[in-house]
Amino acid sequence: xxxxPGRRIVMALYLLFLLxxxxxxxxxxxxxxxxxxxxxxxxxxxxxxxxxxxIFTDPSWYSGYINSLQYVVINTVLSISFALPAxxxxxxxxxxxxxxxxxxxxxxxxxxxxxxxxxxxxxxSAINLFDTPWAVALAHCLFNVPLAVWILEGFVSGVPREIxxxxxxxxxxxxxxxxxxLIPLIASGIGVAAFFCFMFxxxxxxLARTLTSVNAKPIAAVMTxxxxxxxxxxxxxxxxxxxxxxxxxxxxxxxxxxIARGFALGRV
Amino acid sequence: xxKIVNQKAWFLVLPVFAIVAFSAILPLMTVVxxxxxxxxxxxxxxxxxxxxxxxxxxxxxxxxGRFFASLWRNLAFSxxxxxxxxxxxxxxxxxxxxxxxxxxxxxxxxxxxxxxxWNVVGTIWQIFGRPDIGLLGYTLxxxxxxYNYVSNEFDAWATVVVMDVWHWTSLVALLCYAGLKSIPxxxxxxxxxxxxxxxxxxxxxxxxxxxxxxLIAVLLRFMDSFMIYTExxxxxxxxxxxxxxxxSIELVKIALGQFDLGKAAALSIVYNLIIIIVCWVFYTxxxxxxxxxxxTEGSV
Numbered sequence: 001x002x003x004x005p006g007r008r009i010v011m012a013l014y015l016l017f018l019l020x021x022x023x024x025x026x027x028x029x030x031x032x033x034x035x036x037x038x039x040x041x042x043x044x045x046x047x048x049x050x051x052x053x054x055i056f057t058d059p060s061w062y063s064g065y066i067n068s069l070q071y072v073v074i075n076t077v078l079s080i081s082f083a084l085p086a087x088x089x090x091x092x093x094x095x096x097x098x099x100x101x102x103x104x105x106x107x108x109x110x111x112x113x114x115x116x117x118x119x120x121x122x123x124x125s126a127i128n129l130f131d132t133p134w135a136v137a138l139a140h141c142l143f144n145v146p147l148a149v150w151i152l153e154g155f156v157s158g159v160p161r162e163i164x165x166x167x168x169x170x171x172x173x174x175x176x177x178x179x180x181x182l183i184p185l186i187a188s189g190i191g192v193a194a195f196f197c198f199m200f201x202x203x204x205x206x207l208a209r210t211l212t213s214v215n216a217k218p219i220a221a222v223m224t225x226x227x228x229x230x231x232x233x234x235x236x237x238x239x240x241x242x243x244x245x246x247x248x249x250x251x252x253x254x255x256x257x258x259i260a261r262g263f264a265l266g267r268v
Numbered sequence: 269x270x271k272i273v274n275q276k277a278w279f280l281v282l283p284v285f286a287i288v289a290f291s292a293i294l295p296l297m298t299v300v301x302x303x304x305x306x307x308x309x310x311x312x313x314x315x316x317x318x319x320x321x322x323x324x325x326x327x328x329x330x331x332x333g334r335f336f337a338s339l340w341r342n343l344a345f346s347x348x349x350x351x352x353x354x355x356x357x358x359x360x361x362x363x364x365x366x367x368x369x370x371x372x373x374x375x376x377x378x379x380x381x382x383x384x385x386w387n388v389v390g391t392i393w394q395i396f397g398r399p400d401i402g403l404l405g406y407t408l409x410x411x412x413x414x415y416n417y418v419s420n421e422f423d424a425w426a427t428v429v430v431m432d433v434w435h436w437t438s439l440v441a442l443l444c445y446a447g448l449k450s451i452p453x454x455x456x457x458x459x460x461x462x463x464x465x466x467x468x469x470x471x472x473x474x475x476x477x478x479x480x481x482x483l484i485a486v487l488l489r490f491m492d493s494f495m496i497y498t499e500x501x502x503x504x505x506x507x508x509x510x511x512x513x514x515x516s517i518e519l520v521k522i523a524l525g526q527f528d529l530g531k532a533a534a535l536s537i538v539y540n541l542i543i544i545i546v547c548w549v550f551y552t553x554x555x556x557x558x559x560x561x562x563x564t565e566g567s568v
Contacts, residue, residue: 007363014360015377018434021396022380024403028395040406082283089280094271101281107547108292112495114516115536118523119295142291145284205387205498206516210524220387234401241388248383252376259375259442 022245028238036234051239064219065243067133068202071216074137076197079144080152080190087152088182092161105146116142117210124211135211136218140204144197151196155189156182188258195255202248219244296540303533320534331522331531335538337510338518345514346493349432353489354482356433357440362474364445378438390502393431397503417504421511428500428512432493440485447478480554487550491543515539 028036029051030044039045055061089095090102116139124135159182167177183190205220212218223240252259306316326332360378365371381389397417399405408415417427451473459469497516500506506513506521513521519539523532 007365010359010363011365011374014363014437015374018377018381018438020403021392021434024396025392028401036401040401042403078287082287085280086284089277092271093274093277095273095275095277095281098277101285103548103551105284105288106551107544108288110491110495110543110547111292112497112516112519112539112543114495114497114519114523115299115540116291116295117520118529118532119298120291122298123295138287139291141287145288149284199383202383203385205385206520220385223387223391234395237391238395241391244385244388245380245383249376249380252379252383256372256376259379 025238025241025245028234029242031235033233033235048235051235052243054236055239055243061222061240064217064222067212067216068208068218068220069247071133071136071140071208071218072198072201074133075140075144075201076194078137079141079148079197080194082141082145083148083152083193084183084190085178086149087156088178090149090153091156092164102149105149109143109146109150111142113204113206117206120207121210130211131213131215133216136208136216137201139207139211140201144200147196147200148193151193152186152189155186155192158189159185191255192258195251195258198251199248299533299536301533302529303537304530306530316530320530321538324531324534324538331535334510334518335515335535338513338515341512342494342496342514345429345432345496346490348429349436349493350486350489352429352433353437353440354486356437357485358444358478358482360437360441361444361448361478362470364441364448375442378441380438381435382438384435386498387502389431389435390499393427393434393499394503397427419508421508424504424508424512427503431499431503432496435499436489436492440482440489443481443485444478447481448474451477483550483554487547487554490546494543494546 027043030047030049031041032046032048032050035041035044035046090098120135120139121130124130124139129135129138163181163185164177167181172181205218208218209221212221219240223237303320304316304318305313306319320331323329323331324335327336364374384392396402397405397415399409399416405415405417414420415423417423455473456469459473464472495516496514497520500512500514501517504512506517515535519532519535522528522535
């Protein structure tokens with residue numbers, strides 16, 4: 001036996017703690033504002049889809065989701081394709097300054113976004129990328145590329161070097177070896193790294209909001225619109241919140257079998 | 269595995285170096301530039317030397333006072349959430365079911381808070397804690413506890429801490445769970461034959477295996493809580509008063525709110541230096557832990 005006594009109860013309580021606030025958001029998203037403000041109800045007594053209809057029919061709402069997904073996907077693709085060769089290099093070779101470089105990369109993963117908000121604003125305005133998904137995608141590379149290198153290095157190190165050597169003896173060129181042999185071998189690692197890039201780009205708001213104004217406004221920034229002269233539109237805010245949870249939940253479902261190893265960054 | 273010395277590996281690293289340098293070094297140069305200058309508007313800048321830094325590190329000035337207040341506040345916050353999340357994460361990892369469909373179900377639910385955008389996390393707790401429309405606030409007040417995170421400092425802190433525990437404990441738990449899963453069953457069987465107690469198993473087998481992932485967990489949690497911005501900003505806006513104004517919130521106030529570029533830049537540099545030092549300490553400990561572990565592997 002290697003579990004603790006009463007583990008079912010502990011687990012059940014913890015999951016309840018995680019789910020209650022989310023349930024409350026979902027609950028509110030199906031209520032009318034009248035019901036939210038006037039009575040305390042544990043489930044919607046007059047369920048309505050009005051809040052969701054508003055979001056799906058108003059372009060200024062749903063374009064927020066499209067914008068967010070756009071820069072998240074660009075960022076994930078960029079991060080992975082840049083990080084793959086570097087992860088291989090860090091895993092297989094020693095070279096001048098390798099340890100310092102690795103540390104420097106890691107330290108950027110930890111850099112506070114608040115420090116970069118203003119300089120990024122200046123930088124991306126200067127190169128005319130301000131208010132495009134590219135600006136946000138590139139800005140998020142600051143912390144996602146180092147993270148991807150870190151994760152992939154762990155997975156590449158799990159592939160025995162004999163495989164490289166055999167491939168080269170068989171006459172594989174380096175690019176061909178990379179695409180035909182290495183990438184399929186670390187496919188789960190790439191999935192995990194992509195998951196993390198998606199996650200951190202999807203949840204970040206400060207930079208995404210600073211680097212966009214109208215055309216590329218992320219959903220997280222659009223949500224502030226629910227505050228109006230007439231007061232808060234709680235139902236609409238809750239519905240928008242619920243819709244931001246769904247992409248994350250879908251992605252988790254796809255990588256559920258790799259989550260545990262992935263969170264250990266391939267280093268267990 | 270001994271690595272081969274090969275300087276050509278730099279070609280493989282170069283793209284990463286270029287893209288991160290573009291995002292990290294260029295903006296930092298702007299920051300350094302601002303930090304030594306003063307401006308009276310109209311894009312006219314004057315050399316100010318280390319003036320901003322002097323003001324920043326002197327607690328008797330307005331800027332210095334705000335900096336140190338937010339720094340201590342932030343360190344206290346990080347200490348509190350680490351003290352809660354690390355033990356709780358270990359307990360949750362130990363409580364994970366071992367097989368069947370419930371493993372996947374638990375993993376998916378646990379990972380859910382991690383993928384919610386940070387402002388939505390703030391929104392969820394803002395709503396959940398409100399005395400009029402939120403389940404938590406309504407219930408607490410119904411029980412006779414006068415809870416209001418908008419006006420009461422203690423309630424604001426409690427809300428922000430509980431929110432962070434809700435948001436991030438799963439990360440610690442998932443890391444520990446990954447460490448636990450790598451323990452072969454033979455270890456437990458041996459412990460059983462020896463008649464080891466539950467506590468002995470934890471101390472001699474499980475904790476050493478979690479050592480490395482726990483380091484990663486503490487590093488990530490410390491760093492992310494040290495630069496927390498969005499979640500408390502949405503819930504409390506840094507208030508009541510300044511009671512939940514953490515460093516990043518203070519920095520954004522100075523930089524984008526007041527547009528005090530020099531002050532903000534000096535603060536950014538000191539902030540970054542603290543982070544790099546902490547990061548370096550962890551990196552050294554982690555690399556050493558990895559080096560020490562290798563020779564003894566398999567001889568537990």
